[in-house]
Amino acid sequence: MDTLLKPAHTDLPASPRLDAGPDQRPDPNHADCRGVASVLSRVGDKWSVFVIMMLSDGPKRFNELKRMINGISQRMLTLTLRGLERDGLVTRTIFPTIPPRVDYELTDLGRGLQQPVKALGEWAIEHLSQIEAARTRFDARNEG
Amino acid sequence: MDTLLKPAHTDLPASPRLDAGPDQRPDPNHADCRGVASVLSRVGDKWSVFVIMMLSDGPKRFNELKRMINGISQRMLTLTLRGLERDGLVTRTIFPTIPPRVDYELTDLGRGLQQPVKALGEWAIEHLSQIEAARTRFDARNEG
């Protein structure tokens, strides 16, 4: 029973320690590297971010999300939603109707996460041109 | 010459459109989904974030970074640094000495990115316990 819905973001693969070794100075940066990496992995997951975005304006149904993202397979959507549910970022509400209906909604935690993600997104939008310019420059230099 | 240092984050794999289909209403969220995903992918990359963190307090040398992160292979470090350099987030300065020395340093753009990343990291630290609790609860429910 552990074939499909496990390879998502089960946990942290092999969280390396940034402050490894005996030379452990009080660096304000390495705080909870493991935990940070955990959340960052989720944020870095394209689908998770998209789902969180889509859930901004209220609860959505499974196929509703699938249609909105339109490029995601139902496998990945299921996987993503399970991961988000597991982390307590979204709730899954089943309506025992026929046909069955399942609503997904952001929790308070999920809505909280949405803010820093949004900030990041806005930074991205604002500096995207610079990044793309840098990429073009780099690529031209590297293979031109 | 395209065997090792390409599979990093070359570009965007298959950026799906969130606003696909004819039903395209003016949602303030989908802004530049492709661009946002691009940056988010980088942020979601564990190694990229770690390198950016390590570069917070000034320039570092290759093996210096490798030692600090300690769990990253030199292949991934090279890959990560190339990606960051390509995006204009870090600079690579070569000192033609013997032995050779290469310094990596955050650009203004990189330092700018650091802020939202840090905000996200702080959110992560602050809510990590909730997330872990949710995970434990979910796992217990799912296999207990």
Added chain:
DNA sequence: CTGCATCCCTTTCGATACTG
């Protein structure tokens, strides 16, 4: 409609060995 299982291809990543 929602969602799990299987097959299978692609990408990613670590280990290792080799240059300047």
Added chain:
DNA sequence: CAGTATCGAAAGGGATGCAG
């Protein structure tokens, strides 16, 4: 020291078919 080349293992992820 700072990379680069290659290989093999593993994970990611799509397509399809089936079940409640």
